[in-house]
Amino acid sequence: MKKITLLLVLSLFMSCNSSAQKKENEQKEDFPVTKTDAEWKAELSEMEYYVLREAGTERAFSSALNKNYEKGVYHCAACDTPLFKSEHKFDSGSGWPSFDKEIEGNVAFSTDYEIGYARTEEHCATCGGHLGHVFNDGPKATTGKRHCINGVALKFVSEDNNKDE
Structure with a gap:
């Protein structure tokens, strides 16, 4: 049971992290010139x-x-x-x-x-x-x-x- 709870908390943390990264990338792409x-x-x-x-x-x-x-x-x-x-x-x-x-x-x-x-x-x-x-x-x-x-x-x-x- 502890493993399942830990896994759920970890996956929730990771999904929040990727959403923030997506938002950051979307903001950068709002400009006509984008580069790495x-x-x-x-x-x-x-x-x-x-x-x-x-x-x-x-x-x-x-x-x-x-x-x-x-x-x-x-x-x-x-x-x-x-x-x-x-x-x-x-x-x-x-x-x-x-x-x-x-x-x-x-x-x-x-x-x-x-x-x-x-x-x-x-x-x-x-x-x-x-x-x-x-x-x-x-x-x-x-x-x-x-x-x-x-x-x-x-x-x-x-x-x-x-x-x-």
């Missing part, structure tokens, strides 16, 4: 992988893009989707590239409870890569939003490069 962890690791630098695929955060003031004031478009470093225009970039003083507006439809949002309270997390809508978070303390004269983005998650394409294409 091995494929992402082969394509991205260690820091890009940490931020984009593991929802990490780069050190404040470490990105050259934080003080980039050229005209152009900021793309996803993983899949090259255009995410933010330079005209919407501002110096928030936070140490990360900040924008008051995203390119609509190219950024996806979810709720993140990682640090104990709800924050709005931003992802690339094409590959699901973690970009950063959006806060309601941006410029009041425009949207009031501050998209606080990890520079390593971005690839800058200058306006001059776009004209050549």
Whole structure:
């Protein structure tokens, strides 16, 4: 009898575990570009992988893009989707590239409870890569939003490069 009970408890535990894994996999497949962890690791630098695929955060003031004031478009470093225009970039003083507006439809949002309270997390809508978070303390004269983005998650394409294409 003890063996049967143990077997039932074990099978219940295993079925719960696989449901969670299925849910996690389904969420990853909601994006048009999906790759295995091995494929992402082969394509991205260690820091890009940490931020984009593991929802990490780069050190404040470490990105050259934080003080980039050229005209152009900021793309996803993983899949090259255009995410933010330079005209919407501002110096928030936070140490990360900040924008008051995203390119609509190219950024996806979810709720993140990682640090104990709800924050709005931003992802690339094409590959699901973690970009950063959006806060309601941006410029009041425009949207009031501050998209606080990890520079390593971005690839800058200058306006001059776009004209050549």
